[in-house]
Amino acid sequence: REVRRANARPPPRLRVIFRANDPPRVVAVISSAADLKRAVKIAEPPELFELRLDALAPLIDQVENEIARLPAPLIITARHPVEGGAGSLDSAARRELLARFLPHSTHVDIELRSTRSLATVAEAATKRGTAVILSFHNFARTPVTSVLLKKAESAASRGADVFKVATGVQTETEMRSLLAFVDRAANIIPIAAMGVGKYGRAARLHLLYRSALSYGYLTAPQAEGQLSVTELMRLSRRRS
Secondary structure (H helix, E strand, C coil): CCCCCCCCCCCCCCCCCCCCCCCCCEEEEECCHHHHHHHHHCCCCCCEEEEEHHHHHHHHHHHHHHHHHCCCCEEEECCCHHHCCCCCCCHHHHHHHHHHHHHHCCEEEEEHHHCCCCHHHHHHHHHHCCEEEEEEEECCCCCCHHHHHHHHHHHHHCCCCEEEEEEECCCHHHHHHHHHHHHHHCCCCCEEEEEECCCHHHHHHHHCCCCCCEEEECCCCCCCCCCEHHHHHHHHHCCC
């Protein structure tokens, strides 16, 4: 696999390049002290860790002290409250967190809705050679395919390296919409897609080999349908 694994964390400018038919790239989400504790001791590291800085804000100094021990590159994000962010952080607080951790990261995730308010973060990331993931989260429902395609086109026009979509998948119709979107958007921009809700698990399994990134939990699921990092790693080895 392209991402190097070693005791020393790769330099911040290392970027993952996404290609069709690559093995799944697993992202382990760190959003709590328990997650961080497990991440630094994990026996088989994933390709990437994601630091949910909005959720980790109360222990941010501890996080900064520990991240050098993480055995894989980092995605950083400070989620917008409307899209599931913790702590009701305003744009200034989110911008400060992202700027603080940008030197430690290989990827930064910014919501499509935040491209203006966090423009300085995206610009700094681009100058550093840090990949930019633009994202969209709607945990209540999955918009129709045409709406998602317009968002993918918008992300591509803004220079994103990846467009990430996480939506509520409560019906078979919504799952078909999400899967169709991923197939049709593949020629626009690399897509990382996942579902939550009644059909969330089924959607994630269908998307495992079609999504640029597959996100899993370390200690406890945060929403219905999520898969664990352990399960994702096991499934990804089948195609490796």
